[in-house]
Amino acid sequence: MAAEPSAHALIAAHRPTLDQALEAIRTRAYCSPHPEHPKAYGENGSLDAAAGKAAFDALLGTRLDLGQPGTDDWTGAEESPYGIALGVTYPHADPDVLLPAMRAGQPAWRDAGPELRAMVCLEILKRISDRTHEFAHAVMHTSGQAFMMAFQAGGPHAQDRGLEAVAYAYAEQVRTPAAAEWTKPQGKRDPLALTKTFTPVPRGVALVIGCNTFPTWNGFPGLFASLATGNAVLVKPHPRAVLPLALTVRIAREALADAGFDPNLVALAAERPGEGIAKTLATRPEIRIVDYTGSTAFGDWLEANARQAQVYTEKAGVNTVVVESTDDYRGMLGNLAFSLSLYSGQMCTTPQNLLIPRDGIRTDAGPRTFDEVVADLARAVDGLLGDDARANGLLGALVNPEVKARLEAAAGLGEVALASREIVNPDFPGAVVRTPLIVKLDGTKPDDEAAWTSECFGPVSFAVAVDSAAHAVELLRRTVRERGAMTVGAYTTDQDVERSVEEVCLEESAQLSLNLTGGVYVNQTAAFSDFHGSGGNPAANAALTDTAFVANRFRTVEVRRPA
Amino acid sequence: MAAEPSAHALIAAHRPTLDQALEAIRTRAYCSPHPEHPKAYGENGSLDAAAGKAAFDALLGTRLDLGQPGTDDWTGAEESPYGIALGVTYPHADPDVLLPAMRAGQPAWRDAGPELRAMVCLEILKRISDRTHEFAHAVMHTSGQAFMMAFQAGGPHAQDRGLEAVAYAYAEQVRTPAAAEWTKPQGKRDPLALTKTFTPVPRGVALVIGCNTFPTWNGFPGLFASLATGNAVLVKPHPRAVLPLALTVRIAREALADAGFDPNLVALAAERPGEGIAKTLATRPEIRIVDYTGSTAFGDWLEANARQAQVYTEKAGVNTVVVESTDDYRGMLGNLAFSLSLYSGQMCTTPQNLLIPRDGIRTDAGPRTFDEVVADLARAVDGLLGDDARANGLLGALVNPEVKARLEAAAGLGEVALASREIVNPDFPGAVVRTPLIVKLDGTKPDDEAAWTSECFGPVSFAVAVDSAAHAVELLRRTVRERGAMTVGAYTTDQDVERSVEEVCLEESAQLSLNLTGGVYVNQTAAFSDFHGSGGNPAANAALTDTAFVANRFRTVEVRRPA
Incomplete structure (x- = not known):
């Protein structure tokens, strides 16, 4: 098939990174494949500081056309906490058109298997990493983070969390072998023998509901965990922090298409001011997974009402x-x-x-x-x-x-x-x-x-x-x-x-x-080593990232036939 | 501590079985550590056919005193589908007394760690296996299964499913190491260094709601998955099929006590006719996990109402x-x-x-x-x-x-x-x-x-x-x-x-x-190889057994301190 040469190239490019991540989640030692220092960027296709700033500036006041089906309008009214109106507009989607289009590509994405899906996810992360400087400005001007924090937390640290989710998703999907021979002795009679195949299958379309303060850091884990397990992913950003996730969706769509898959496997759902589409989307029958970061009130609402979906929430807590x-x-x-x-x-x-x-x-x-x-x-x-x-x-x-x-x-x-x-x-x-x-x-x-x-x-x-x-x-x-x-x-x-x-x-x-007294702070966690939240107290029903965060995003279908 | 010698003996006795099970869930090849043939029993402490029948007969008309705290009454009115009144009565529990008593032993059970917990679970299964002939009659006279099916499905096949759940639970709990050293380079400055510990902790008390037709086969996976992950387990049998699970609870309590743990980590909640205690128990704040097999109506009720708990349901389907x-x-x-x-x-x-x-x-x-x-x-x-x-x-x-x-x-x-x-x-x-x-x-x-x-x-x-x-x-x-x-x-x-x-x-x-035409039937699944249900269609929200069935029964608590 057409994707074959591309698959080989992707595996050659990204399998070592996946293996490094798999080893890190096993040992929980230090691991950060995405460089933290702004000066580390500017070579091998990545944007340096000036190019990143220019790319961000060029976005201001434009329409970000993602080429999504079912776009019925354009919307966007982000005001930077630094006092700039971003002026970017995004596609507003008709879910009756967009959601079926997102499902269309799922069988091919499922058939690609866990490794190729992981490779495409890593290619998306690589392309995001190359534009870290651009993302830094986008995160800064939506979250209000200072530049250096927006750069690190919104860039390499968020990318690390995304990679961590891909590693967990991959490990879990290959835990059961793709095929097995089963032979049961029957005393003097011939043994019973079956050939079995085991296929990880997606749950459906996943919804990521982004937050205002950490659009990429809190958005990437759910996005990549769902995509790596075969689901299409609809991203509904916070209306004040659309740009970082819109850039993410654009890059994901390009990388999917370049790898021979349907770009509609990842799409954006921007909303009009006050529209509140999260409730409507989260309870659609097509939506089978929801990731949410935000208020306890809405997190509780999702858990109670999005009953057709697996719901992963990070809510408020008192630290x-x-x-x-x-x-x-x-x-x-x-x-x-x-x-x-x-x-x-x-x-x-x-x-x-x-x-x-x-x-x-x-x-x-x-x-x-x-x-x-x-x-x-x-x-x-x-x-x-x-x-x-x-x-x-x-x-x-x-x-x-x-x-x-x-x-x-x-x-x-x-x-x-x-x-x-x-x-x-x-x-x-x-x-x-x-x-x-x-x-x-x-x-x-x-x-x-x-x-x-x-x-x-x-x-x-x-x-x-x-x-x-x-x-x-x-x-x-x-x-x-x-x-x-x-x-x-x-x-x-x-x-x-x-x-x-x-x-x-x-x-x-x-x-x-x-007893933290040095350069590690209670409010920071490192991907691959620290768990973010426990999923066991009222602040969050999931931890970033453990197996429970990925294992129910797919199901395993067994087909057995006489050997 | 007192349990030490016992721990060594348990590991010596059962670690090979656990390793065999871990290998089987990795390869999904044939594996059935518990013998299927009735004649395989009668040596090494196991009951043969006559002794098993005698043990069952001796139970009829008796009060099964499990020595549980908070027992405020005795209840039981099982009528065998074969027309015999069993006449066995069981403790009726006051949950306000029993549930706190069940929680008391959890810290020591948590501190025992994944391996020793698995060993105690395997010791429970071993003692159940030794009484397979007794269980066969108990399952037969509650489910209505014919003897040979009650023997196999209610005995070795159920035990295999229990062992499979223990293997998944163990594998998942040791996936994260118990401790890790984390060192982050800081250029010319000293690196940041932390020592981290990771402890699997239980969610709380787990509730197993048994069914009439397969009390052990459908009850064991949830029971052992929850127990192996550190939770106390309250077993609420179907009022028509109490005996097999009451025997299970009795054996579990004995094995726990013999290993130096609180027997109240496993307890029975038998109900008076028409009492319907499942609803009351399932929504208690202490109950954080529910396993249920039965009607779609009540399964849906549990999913909607036992919101404080992880709920695993097997409901009705149309095959x-x-x-x-x-x-x-x-x-x-x-x-x-x-x-x-x-x-x-x-x-x-x-x-x-x-x-x-x-x-x-x-x-x-x-x-x-x-x-x-x-x-x-x-x-x-x-x-x-x-x-x-x-x-x-x-x-x-x-x-x-x-x-x-x-x-x-x-x-x-x-x-x-x-x-x-x-x-x-x-x-x-x-x-x-x-x-x-x-x-x-x-x-x-x-x-x-x-x-x-x-x-x-x-x-x-x-x-x-x-x-x-x-x-x-x-x-x-x-x-x-x-x-x-x-x-x-x-x-x-x-x-x-x-x-x-x-x-x-x-x-x-x-x-x-x-195309099954030989001795394997569509309605039978083999532990370690076949998944029972998928957890992805309305018949069940979980599969027996996969990682998702165990990974959210515990959480991992990290403690980090300067190295």
Whole structure:
């Protein structure tokens, strides 16, 4: 068939990368095939910084025609958190035309088998990687991330997460052999003998519902897991963060077509302002898989209503750090200050509640009272963000007016230990840039409870005074069990406290970072090694990435016949 | 700890069996560690036929005290389909006491790790295997299966399915290493280095809701998959088929205690007549996993309402065999006759609709008209069941009065091609034994459609006249898509027809048996090699057994700390 030469070339080009990823998910050692440094790009067909910026600029104000069937209109109204109107319009789809067209290519995609599908996915990732600089600007101007973070998290780290999903999907599909001979002895009679084939088959069309803050990082795992397992994938981006996923869809369609497959296996569903098409699409009978990142309310709605589909959700959680004692006080303060500041705390993994004994903590710099710890942390944040250029580079911009309103309201929730400051971004005067707010609360006061038991998404954290380490552990357990958590952190030099925190995390299914004082932060996870979420507490029903994330996206059909 | 010596002994005893099972699920070749032949039992501590029968007899009329906490009453009213009142009573549980007691042992069970948990599960299976003869009578007198089928399907085949689930659960839990060192280069600076641990943790208490027809075969996979992944397991048997699962729970509790674990990790929840505790239990917050085999109505209810749990269901389906042509007419008729007769068609895998072109089929014995094929099949069934002793040995008894009522009503649905006969069981005069009914329907008549598009569970099949092979394939697709199917069969010598049927099964996720004419039947699947169900059509949301069946019963908790 026509795809043959292309298949060989793809395998030659990408099989080593797949093997590297398969080895990494087995050992969970460090692995990042996509380079993190901006200067690593510019050769072998990849865009350098200038070319990437030019490519992004050229997109502004244009119509991104993806050549999709069933396009009945053009829509798009993205406003960058940095104050630029992107002016890009995208195809608006008639699902009655688009969805059947997406299904048409599925049999050939299924027949391609797990390896060739993985290779095409890796070719898509390669082409995305080549345009990392362009993606960085697209992610920056939709999420509000600062450039360097948009580059890394929206580029190589997102691509790593996509590759990780492909590796899990491939491994799972080839776990059952494609064929088997089965011979059952029958004593003196001839044995019974059957020839069996086992074929991974897709569930149907998968829907990826993108989020505003991490369109690629949170979108790629579901997209690639579904595509690699044979499903067509419809991408419904957040209306404020269309461009990075529209570029992704364009590249995927081109790579599919070049490999001899139907480009309609991947398509975009952009929506008109206020249209709310996610509900309509997620409950269509053709949609058999949904990946979603966003609010708990809509995640719960999807789980309850998209009953014809496998639904994978990442929702809100309340992340806690227990601060009990440390042998590196300075390192702890610096590490926490960075975690609270990065992307203005607009990460699902940013710590919110810092549980600190009201009698203070033991440190290598001597004992510190609750008030001292909070004041020292406030100073650490101030120090980190004292230079406006550095602050802009860390904080990025508030992603939307709701975050700004929440931040402003949070100052009234208790005693302000660190006020949020406004910072001017000289390059983008329209950007809303704010430093983190730290509010003191009391873990025994009923009046304070509503604040620290709810997610306050944005640059807001609560220093919560607790009675003891045991009290901290109890509040941690309650928070994870009732509110969920993407991350838990703890600082302690006490073996018993460490064990108690670990036991809570094991019993309530939360991912724990202990005593981070260096250049790894509780809110960052590394593909191939760290799980993002656990799928076992209310913050998310799936983890990135484990077998459960891929194994139910396809089914295995057996055909048996006499040998 | 106290369990140490026991752990070594368990590993020495059972690790080879686990390794054999792990190899079998990788190759999907023949594997059946539990002997099928009744005479294989009686040595090395296993009960022989007489001892097994005596053990069963000794149970009748007794109270089966499992020593469970929270037992507030005794209940049980099983009537054998063979006309014997079993008179066994079982603990009735107060879930407010029992469920917390079941959770208490989970941390130690979690800390035992995947290998030791697998070994304890295999020890449970070994002790069950030793009592296979006793289980055979218990299964026979609750399901109505004939003795030999109760022995094999309820004994070794069920045990094989349990072992298969343990193997999948073990493989999945050790896929991520228990620990990893992660080192990320930082150019000229020191690398970032973390030590990470990864622990499989249970979801909570699992609930197994047993069925009437295959209490062990359908109960073991969920039970062992959940237990092997660290969960406590509450077994809620069908009120008509308590004994086999109560014996299972008793053995599991003994084996757990002997290995140094809390016996309350496995418990029984028998119910009073009409109590309907499955709904109450399945929606308790402690219950995080539900396995269910039974009606579509209740399976759908569980999926919609037990939202706090992972729900695995096997529901009703409409199984179809396309009869288009054959080069072994006699073999085909014999094979189909056996499939229709085995256990009076009371298997979720028994063919119901035989789609046969109205113009007839090509065979090695010359062309046969629709009427001839149906008449020949009726004769084959009659021949197979002509001898009463043989008929009793194949048919067993009707499991409950609903099946009998359904059979009687079905004779009015169309022209009867083969009437159901009553057969006397000389050993058990109270048994209701009936031969299969075959009714002719027309696949183009709207009046007939209600019959062949609904599951008619029991010894009823429909010979449905279709216009052509293409028409058969179309009806097959509609049936699988809308009604679900546990099995699909086809007889054809035509490559195009074979491809069409195969394509339907791939697109609609159904397991296909082609041209079976010998000693393998469409309604039988072999553990380690055949998938039971696909999990991709309305008949079941899970397959026995694949990774998806085990991977979400546990979560992996990562703890990372500076190296």
